[in-house]
Amino acid sequence: MVNITAELNDQKRKVDFNSYDMSVKELISMVNDNIIDIAPEYQRQFRWDDSRQSALIESIFLGIPVPSLFMATNNDGTWEVIDGVQRLSSIINFAADAISAARAKINRDIPLTLCELKKLESFNGLRFPDLPRSLQIDFLLKPIKITTLSDKSDKSVRFDLFERLNTGGIKLSDQEIRSCIYRGRFNDFIKALSENPSFNSVIKLSKSSENDGTKEELILRFFAYLNGRDKFEHSVVGFLND
Incomplete structure (x- = not known):
């Protein structure tokens, strides 16, 4: 207890x-x-x-x-x-x-x-x-x-709390929540790459997935597995957050 x-x-x-x-x-x-x-x-x-x-x-x-x-x-x-x-x-x-x-x-x-x-x-x-x-x-x-x-709150706890709040009719994706919490140069870099014409020419997304963070998450997955695949255990969401 x-x-x-x-x-x-x-x-x-x-x-x-x-x-x-x-x-x-x-x-x-x-x-x-x-x-x-x-x-x-x-x-x-x-x-x-x-x-x-x-x-x-x-x-x-x-x-x-x-x-x-x-x-x-x-x-x-x-x-x-x-x-x-x-x-x-x-x-x-x-x-x-x-x-x-x-x-x-x-x-x-x-x-x-x-x-x-x-x-x-x-x-x-x-x-x-x-x-x-x-x-x-x-x-x-x-x-x-x-x-x-507050911005002083632990980031992993913030992600969990935002995910719990995310129950309304217009639901945010995990990547949209990440864009809120993990702000900075790397997040800006991912956003810029998501607009790259060469990248967009080789992916095929539904209309609903074009602006919900799916493109940014694909890029994040690339870098996460390229540089940290040995750290992956079981939670893709947690792995990408880290």
Whole structure:
């Protein structure tokens, strides 16, 4: 029992979390100011349709708790979205200024028009500027829960935690998670090689695998087995992480 408790405490020390309640207005402002990176290269781009975005906005208006946004802290103190890019993008698409850095980052020129709302039916067909000023302020002040993982956390534990979080409808691949955690020159080198025309001419991938990290993982596998095949035991994921 003592050993189990000691092991649990040791794992806790390797993970450093912070939790915040931030308003919608603060989140949009942080994206505008490049404090939050909403679309790191390992993330999928904004994909929710108007109906799903509208359902989230309705929940926020009604005060229904929505899942926390999960961020990773970089060395310079900025945050990257690990889990929640669709939710944060939906909030920006609804409430951010028509011309703003935040809106440019989600690549949506036309703001969200609410649709298919079940509870707030009178809001259907409206955009944020169409709402009374009091409702605009109410929405901007709504709190959203944020959990951040410090850059001081052990990298192997970070990978495991991100993999556990990765249960949503838009699932990240192992390589996309690696691109978040194991940042640096070698990761940039792999990314550059994945764009090499000669390399791309000899691989055959499905459309869905072209932008999910599959190309980068193939290159990583090459270097991993070339330089460290004697260290391989049984876990390909762990071997590539190392």
